[in-house]
Amino acid sequence: MRIGYLVNTYPRPSHSFIRREIAALEAEGLEIHRFAMRGDAAALSDPADLAEHARTERVLEAGGQRLLAGLARQALARPARFRAALRLARRRARAGESSLARQIIYLAEGAHVAARARELGLRHIHAHFGTNSARVAAYARLLGGPGFSFTVHGPEEFDNTQPLDLGGKLGLAEFCATVSSYGRSQMYRWAAPGDWEKLRVVHCGLDLDRWTDPAPLPAGPFHMVAVGRFAEQKGFGLLIRAFALAWRRNPALRLSLVGDGELRSQIESLIATEGMGEAVRLLGWQDEAGVRAAMNAAHALVTPSFAEGLPVVIMEAMACARPVIATYIAGIPELIRPGQEGWLVPAGDAEALAETMLHAAEAGRDTLERMGASARARVTERHDIRESARRLAALFSRSTG
Numbered sequence: 001m002r003i004g005y006l007v008n009t010y011p012r013p014s015h016s017f018i019r020r021e022i023a024a025l026e027a028e029g030l031e032i033h034r035f036a037m038r039g040d041a042a043a044l045s046d047p048a049d050l051a052e053h054a055r056t057e058r059v060l061e062a063g064g065q066r067l068l069a070g071l072a073r074q075a076l077a078r079p080a081r082f083r084a085a086l087r088l089a090r091r092r093a094r095a096g097e098s099s100l101a102r103q104i105i106y107l108a109e110g111a112h113v114a115a116r117a118r119e120l121g122l123r124h125i126h127a128h129f130g131t132n133s134a135r136v137a138a139y140a141r142l143l144g145g146p147g148f149s150f151t152v153h154g155p156e157e158f159d160n161t162q163p164l165d166l167g168g169k170l171g172l173a174e175f176c177a178t179v180s181s182y183g184r185s186q187m188y189r190w191a192a193p194g195d196w197e198k199l200r201v202v203h204c205g206l207d208l209d210r211w212t213d214p215a216p217l218p219a220g221p222f223h224m225v226a227v228g229r230f231a232e233q234k235g236f237g238l239l240i241r242a243f244a245l246a247w248r249r250n251p252a253l254r255l256s257l258v259g260d261g262e263l264r265s266q267i268e269s270l271i272a273t274e275g276m277g278e279a280v281r282l283l284g285w286q287d288e289a290g291v292r293a294a295m296n297a298a299h300a301l302v303t304p305s306f307a308e309g310l311p312v313v314i315m316e317a318m319a320c321a322r323p324v325i326a327t328y329i330a331g332i333p334e335l336i337r338p339g340q341e342g343w344l345v346p347a348g349d350a351e352a353l354a355e356t357m358l359h360a361a362e363a364g365r366d367t368l369e370r371m372g373a374s375a376r377a378r379v380t381e382r383h384d385i386r387e388s389a390r391r392l393a394a395l396f397s398r399s400t401g
Contacts, residue, residue: 002031003396004117004146006127006137010036011052013043013285014229017204017312018128019052024207024389030396033120035059035113037136046287057116059109059136067108074111074143085110085142096163097135106132110139117145123400124148124174126392130157130166138172147399151177151202154309154330155233158186166190170198174399177202177392180310180331202392204312205385206319214321214376215296217368221252222361224325225298227291227313228305230261235304235327238350240267242304244274245354250361255302256281258294295320299368300360306347308332318379321372325356335382341375 005022007015022032034056044050059067075082089107093100113136117125125140127133127150137148150173157164167190170176175198178184184199191199224243228234236257247253257267257280264282271280283294291313295301301317303326310331314324318335324342326332338344343360345352360368 001029001124001393001396001400002033002120002122004033004035004113004120004122004125006035006113006125006133006148008037008129008131008133009040010034010056010128011044011049012040013046013049013287015128016046016049016288019048020205020207020385021389021392022052024205024385025393027386028389028393030393033057033116033122035116035125037109037133048288059112062112064108067105067112070115071104071108071111074114078144081143085139088139088142092135092165095165097165098132103135106135107139107143109136110141110145111143113137114140114143114145122146124396126150126396129153130164130169130176134169134173135165138169141172147174149173149175149177149395149399151179152183152187153179154183154186155307158183159307161186161190167192167195170195173198175200175395177395179204180334182331182334183309200391200395202395203383203388204310204315205383205388206312206315206379207385208319208380211316211319214319214372217299217365217372218297221254222250222300223254223256223298224300224302224357224360225256225258225294225317226302226304227258227294227316228303228311229259230257230263230267232263233305233307235306235347236263236267237270238306238348239302239304239353240270240274240276240280242350242353243280243357244270244276245350246357246361247274247276247279250358251279253357253361254279254281256283256294256298258283258286258291260285291316292320295322298322300325300342302353302357303327303332304347304353305329305332310335315379315383318375321369321376323360323368323371323375325353325360335378336375337378341371341378 089103125148127137130152134150308330327347328344
């Protein structure tokens with residue numbers, strides 16, 4: 001079975017979970033052709049990402065003239081289908097999904113993907129994220145391409161549900177995968193009742209063969225690590241405020257931040273204002289090996305997010321046998337059980353987060369090791385990428401008859 005995978009910008013350092021999913025599907029015997037609207041080679045350093053970049057067809061590199069010519073050919077060859085797709089483009093522009101000009105670009109990209117799918121013998125297209133990649137896959141289907149499906153992650157999709165027309169995309173799709181039960185519940189809100197059966201929970205997963213023999217907990221004072229984009233939804237500003245509250249009561253506490261983003265200057269300013277330059281380290285973006293090294297150097301992961309889907313970084317920390325301090329939001333409670341794999345705190349509550357940090361620091365090595373072992377067992381049971389790939393492959397097979 002030959003399948004097309006479609007992502008807006010791919011690969012990215014934060015999209016290693018998609019790369020793992022594709023590799024696991026190929027290990028199951030599927031042939032995967034990678035489509036992206038665009039690439040971002042300058043942001044890549046991981047050899048696996050660079051290799052994936054070389055394997056990916058970037059639609060926009062065909063050039064605007066060629067894409068529009070392809071759309072014109074589709075209009076002449078399949079006028080009824082083209083008119084239906086154009087009517088949808090106008091409706092979505094009026095609804096505020098994007099401008100009509102942008103919808104026409106998506107139409108042209110969809111025409112290109114449909115034509116390439118016929119050339120390559122692709123039987124199905126799977127898009128990641130319910131944003132413009134799913135829209136392009138839908139247009140490809142309307143213009144004579146194969147059936148499609150998409151994975152919804154959150155939280156961005158759930159911040160813009162009506163403009164993104166998640167229910168409408170689901171209506172055109174063969175199925176939609178969500179990475180958590182919480183994500184499925186959000187899709188229920190926008191899906192027509194007759195489409196509820198199209199929603200399936202398929203967890204993101206880890207290649208557990210790469211996460212064997214977790215490192216022992218480090219010696220020294222209690223050290224936490226946080227990993228993610230320095231963006232508003234990740235709550236890193238609140239994390240620094242909470243850490244400052246805890247650090248004043250226990251100056252031995254240490255925190256490392258792995259990541260970067262638009263809020264870096266604010267975070268640096270907060271650290272400097274609190275005088276915590278020796279206690280908080282900013283490690284910048286790291287590849288998979290760097291993230292793992294940072295986790296191995298810590299006693300626990302802290303995830304202070306305001307909005308999430310189900311963070312892969314939590315799975316990675318659990319595979320490293322590290323307990324997790326996280327906010328009680330979205331799909332996170334489906335994975336972390338308080339007192340077993342870590343601690344859950346209310347989102348946006350700096351005082352509660354600070355108290356939990358202090359409690360974790362006082363827990364003792366035996367408690368942290370017990371929690372870490374439970375975390376590793378739970379992620380192994382629930383987030384093996386091979387099992388997720390088998391579930392997806394079965395869904396693809398049913399969708400293609």
